[in-house]
Amino acid sequence: MINKIVPSAEEAVSDIHDGAVLLLGGFINCGFADELLAAIHARGLRNLTAVSNNPSVGEGGMVKLLSDGRISKLICSYSRKEGTTLIEDLCDSGLLTLEIVPQGTLAERVRCNGAGIPGFYTRTGVGTPLAEGKEHRDFDGETYIFEPAIKADFALVRALRGDRWGNLVYDKAARNFNPVMAMSRAVTIAQVDHIVEAGDIDPEHVITPGIFVQRVVPTRAPARVMASAATAVQTSAPVS
Amino acid sequence: MINKIVPSAEEAVSDIHDGAVLLLGGFINCGFADELLAAIHARGLRNLTAVSNNPSVGEGGMVKLLSDGRISKLICSYSRKEGTTLIEDLCDSGLLTLEIVPQGTLAERVRCNGAGIPGFYTRTGVGTPLAEGKEHRDFDGETYIFEPAIKADFALVRALRGDRWGNLVYDKAARNFNPVMAMSRAVTIAQVDHIVEAGDIDPEHVITPGIFVQRVVPTRAPARVMASAATAVQTSAPVS
Amino acid sequence: MQQLTRQQIAWRIAQDIPDGSYVNLGSGMPLMVSDYVPAGREIVFHAENGLLGIGPRQTAESKDMNLINAGNIPVTLLPGGAFFHHADSFVMVRGGHLDYSVLGAYQVAENGDLANWDLPQGRKAPAVGGAMDLAVGAKHVFVMMEYFAKDGSAKIVPRCSLPLTGKGCVTTIYTDIAVLDLIDGKVWVREIIEGITLQSLQAETDVQLRISPALTLLSAPASS
Amino acid sequence: MQQLTRQQIAWRIAQDIPDGSYVNLGSGMPLMVSDYVPAGREIVFHAENGLLGIGPRQTAESKDMNLINAGNIPVTLLPGGAFFHHADSFVMVRGGHLDYSVLGAYQVAENGDLANWDLPQGRKAPAVGGAMDLAVGAKHVFVMMEYFAKDGSAKIVPRCSLPLTGKGCVTTIYTDIAVLDLIDGKVWVREIIEGITLQSLQAETDVQLRISPALTLLSAPASS
Numbered sequence: 030m031i032n033k034i035v036p037s038a039e040e041a042v043s044d045i046h047d048g049a050v051l052l053l054g055g056f057i058n059c060g061f062a063d064e065l066l067a068a069i070h071a072r073g074l075r076n077l078t079a080v081s082n083n084p085s086v087g088e089g090g091m092v093k094l095l096s097d098g099r100i101s102k103l104i105c106s107y108s109r110k111e112g113t114t115l116i117e118d119l120c121d122s123g124l125l126t127l128e129i130v131p132q133g134t135l136a137e138r139v140r141c142n143g144a145g146i147p148g149f150y151t152r153t154g155v156g157t158p159l160a161e162g163k164e165h166r167d168f169d170g171e172t173y174i175f176e177p178a179i180k181a182d183f184a185l186v187r188a189l190r191g192d193r194w195g196n197l198v199y200d201k202a203a204r205n206f207n208p209v210m211a212m213s214r215a216v217t218i219a220q221v222d223h224i225v226e227a228g229d230i231d232p233e234h235v236i237t238p239g240i241f242v243q244r245v246v247p248t249r250a251p252a253r254v255m256a257s258a259a260t261a262v263q264t265s266a267p268v269s
Numbered sequence: 270m271i272n273k274i275v276p277s278a279e280e281a282v283s284d285i286h287d288g289a290v291l292l293l294g295g296f297i298n299c300g301f302a303d304e305l306l307a308a309i310h311a312r313g314l315r316n317l318t319a320v321s322n323n324p325s326v327g328e329g330g331m332v333k334l335l336s337d338g339r340i341s342k343l344i345c346s347y348s349r350k351e352g353t354t355l356i357e358d359l360c361d362s363g364l365l366t367l368e369i370v371p372q373g374t375l376a377e378r379v380r381c382n383g384a385g386i387p388g389f390y391t392r393t394g395v396g397t398p399l400a401e402g403k404e405h406r407d408f409d410g411e412t413y414i415f416e417p418a419i420k421a422d423f424a425l426v427r428a429l430r431g432d433r434w435g436n437l438v439y440d441k442a443a444r445n446f447n448p449v450m451a452m453s454r455a456v457t458i459a460q461v462d463h464i465v466e467a468g469d470i471d472p473e474h475v476i477t478p479g480i481f482v483q484r485v486v487p488t489r490a491p492a493r494v495m496a497s498a499a500t501a502v503q504t505s506a507p508v509s
Numbered sequence: 510m511q512q513l514t515r516q517q518i519a520w521r522i523a524q525d526i527p528d529g530s531y532v533n534l535g536s537g538m539p540l541m542v543s544d545y546v547p548a549g550r551e552i553v554f555h556a557e558n559g560l561l562g563i564g565p566r567q568t569a570e571s572k573d574m575n576l577i578n579a580g581n582i583p584v585t586l587l588p589g590g591a592f593f594h595h596a597d598s599f600v601m602v603r604g605g606h607l608d609y610s611v612l613g614a615y616q617v618a619e620n621g622d623l624a625n626w627d628l629p630q631g632r633k634a635p636a637v638g639g640a641m642d643l644a645v646g647a648k649h650v651f652v653m654m655e656y657f658a659k660d661g662s663a664k665i666v667p668r669c670s671l672p673l674t675g676k677g678c679v680t681t682i683y684t685d686i687a688v689l690d691l692i693d694g695k696v697w698v699r700e701i702i703e704g705i706t707l708q709s710l711q712a713e714t715d716v717q718l719r720i721s722p723a724l725t726l727l728s729a730p731a732s733s
Numbered sequence: 734m735q736q737l738t739r740q741q742i743a744w745r746i747a748q749d750i751p752d753g754s755y756v757n758l759g760s761g762m763p764l765m766v767s768d769y770v771p772a773g774r775e776i777v778f779h780a781e782n783g784l785l786g787i788g789p790r791q792t793a794e795s796k797d798m799n800l801i802n803a804g805n806i807p808v809t810l811l812p813g814g815a816f817f818h819h820a821d822s823f824v825m826v827r828g829g830h831l832d833y834s835v836l837g838a839y840q841v842a843e844n845g846d847l848a849n850w851d852l853p854q855g856r857k858a859p860a861v862g863g864a865m866d867l868a869v870g871a872k873h874v875f876v877m878m879e880y881f882a883k884d885g886s887a888k889i890v891p892r893c894s895l896p897l898t899g900k901g902c903v904t905t906i907y908t909d910i911a912v913l914d915l916i917d918g919k920v921w922v923r924e925i926i927e928g929i930t931l932q933s934l935q936a937e938t939d940v941q942l943r944i945s946p947a948l949t950l951l952s953a954p955a956s957s
Contacts, residue, residue, distance in 0.1 A: 144377070228812025296803075350858075385604040393866045
């Protein structure tokens with residue numbers, strides 16, 4: 030019988046090793062697997078590479094990993110953490126290396142790995158500082174750059190519902206990078222707010238089929254996705 | 270107001286031109302936009318290129334286009350039509366050119382076009398006759414071949430439900446290539462069994478978001494997806 | 510001379526987006542464009558984080574923070590909207606499925622080059638987000654900005670000195686003073702506010718400004 | 734000497750697929766493997782046309798032809814199953830997410846090369862389907878075939894003379910006479926039916942057969 034449900038976050042992350050490359054679902058502060066990240070922090074792991082659109086907002090989850098120097102490389106599209114100089118300080122002190130990747134390129138580089146594709150050509154970034162040192166190639170008179178697949182050891186995703194087969198569905202915009210990270214060739218660990226019976230998710234509605242998910246962990250604390258207007262921090266860049 | 274609903278198949282295909290490249294959703298005989306194909310046939314169009322996993326089973330839809338010599342090129346993974354020598358006869362008489370593409374490569378080549386990607390590298394086909402003449406390149410000690418994106422003029426898809434914004438959901442295995450073809454850069458025309466109000470499809474359940482669909486046409490004849498055991502023709506290859 | 514407010518620039522841009530368009534609004538100023546969609550038009554707004562059909566901002570005191578746009582603003586979804594994942598979201602962007610992208614800018618060059626990220630001064634960590642994909646992917650790239658930078662120099666320049674976001678991608682620039690179309694490496698003034706002459710604008714701009722055959726006054730309702 | 738029937742080969746293959754595996758069965762003979770999953774094991778069967786969790790064939794007189802496997806057989810879906818589109822289906826295949834692929838073959842070479850398409854005789858139009866993706870993508874590629882071709886020659890050959898489906902991809906061959914593992918370009922006989930000697934099998938095979946340290950008799954229940 031297939032049962033991918035692991036009772037605790039601690040158990041689910043117990044084989045993650047120092048130096049591991051971690052794919053993190055989530056966008057801004059929405060759809061991060063915060064309890065898995067906390068369990069990784071509690072294990073004292075170091076020298077981690079995080080592939081995440083942005084450092085999550087707030088103080089929990091990956092931010093604690095960052096501020097405690099556990100993450101030595103961050104591959105992201107948006108490295109700023111509004112209201113703090115955390116990222117800048119870490120970079121200045123040599124504790125953190127940044128690789129900045131356009132958001133769509135980040136998603137597609139992760140998908141490539143999951144799809145058995147070594148990388149892809151894109152017009153995104155051509156002529157910008159992010160194209161420097163990359164292979165350039167013309168197709169039909171347009172210039173593209175080659176962006177390699179991102180390989181990883183573990184993917185940490187957050188879902189609304191999941192079953193023992195690993196099928197997942199998400200909550201609104203908390204879907205974001207999660208299905209893409211789950212699809213990678215890494216060991217995918219899903220923090221799931223509601224565990225349901227196999228078959229409870231209509232097969233037409235499954236977003237991440239169980240084949241992509243190795244472990245399902247119930248969320249311990251109830252979802253806190255409601256925020257008062259005051260705490261709904263805007264993290265917009267000043268332009269763009 | 271957005272209203273992509275076109276009352277008739279005839280009107281929906283009225284700007285398809287001789288020599289057009291058509292992407293067809295459908296697999297074996299399941300999920301083809303048969304009424305759109307019939308309307309194209311009725312227009313007398315010629316020299317069409319069809320991108321389709323296989324010639325559909327039965328005598329309607331694309332088979333009539335094939336047998337009447339309207340399709341001059343077929344890009345597919347499986348060109349046989351069991352119980353007939355239609356394809357062989359057309360090829361022998363020089364009326365039809367075949368391009369055989371592995372099934373997963375076909376899907377990804379179409380997705381590439383929709384995603385702004387000029388083609389992709391795959392291990393699929395390396396060392397086989399289908400790799401001949403293609404660019405070979407090694408990544409991490411593995412050999413890959415380059416497969417170019419497939420450009421097309423129109424995509425003809427079949428869906429279960431659709432709304433005036435062009436959102437689509439499919440019926441079970443009739444989903445197959447349809448969302449992939451819809452996602453291309455072509456003009457996508459969807460034959461839809463049930464037109465519903467915008468909002469009737471839960472935004473969490475939408476498979477093809479309306480941005481990918483330009484026209485929605487109600488199916489005229491009721492869906493005939495039930496077959497008695499006797500007519501459930503097997504089209505399996507003898508091996509594989 | 511009455512310069513347009515940011516709200517008025519947003520209003521002006523909204524007038525140029527036809528019914529049924531698929532549009533991505535960049536964070537910050539461009540998000541205001543959605544407040545000024547003319548009555549009778551349905552515009553489908555896209556967000557990078559997997560939304561199509563974005564409606565008004567949430568108004569309840571308690572916000573659902575799992576329903577945000579790409580600028581972390583709690584929004585609603587209209588009937589006909591859809592959720593999807595980031596890879597599909599950027600199939601839409603990179604694949605040319607969006608009709609319009611509205612972006613802010615620090616500089617735009619006359620050849621359409623766009624610089625809208627990574628202020629070189631200060632020690633801010635880099636942030637590019639989805640802007641590079643939007644710059645190359647959308648059929649029309651509208652820039653929304655003030656005509657002059659804080660130091661008084663025109664932000665339309667012969668060549669960007671700041672790091673580029675995209676090459677030759679900008680199609681139209683909407684500013685507080687003028688609307689300018691970029692066509693084949695030339696800058697055409699399509700609209701200009703009352704009380705300023707093309708000569709005086711040209712005198713403060715290092716790029717050659719050409720008069721569009723359809724030149725009209727740039728104005729916007731005071732209430733916008 | 735009692736050769737295995739096709740049903741018995743299918744039974745034998747099913748014994749080697751562990752609980753919880755993700756498996757694609759090729760059209761034709763390999764589909765029989767799903768009839769012999771040992772009690773207590775849950776195997777998730779995948780079909781190229783966008784199904785995971787395929788259950789038994791439909792038994793009603795009227796079949797739902799929108800619920801077919803890749804061989805056009807009307808099937809059912811188990812609780813926990815899912816539908817998805819062809820691009821995602823081949824992310825699973827090409828991306829290495831399937832544990833086992835079971836394919837038929839015309840020839841297998843000792844280096845693991847597989848030839849299972851495009852019979853050169855006759856004038857059949859070409860058909861490759863998903864076999865090339867399955868050959869390179871699945872973690873284990875099992876071949877299910879008769880040991881000898883109709884002309885009496887062994888189908889395990891030093892080098893395939895027929896067009897290849899995949900290079901060096903086959904991991905194990907299940908036949909009516911023997912089970913053979915392909916490891917680093919060498920062929921190891923792991924099981925052989927009673928009443929036939931390795932010597933006599935070798936005499937009819939152009940490839941050097943090695944005796945696996947774990948060699949046992951190949952047998953299957955008569956009822957399978």
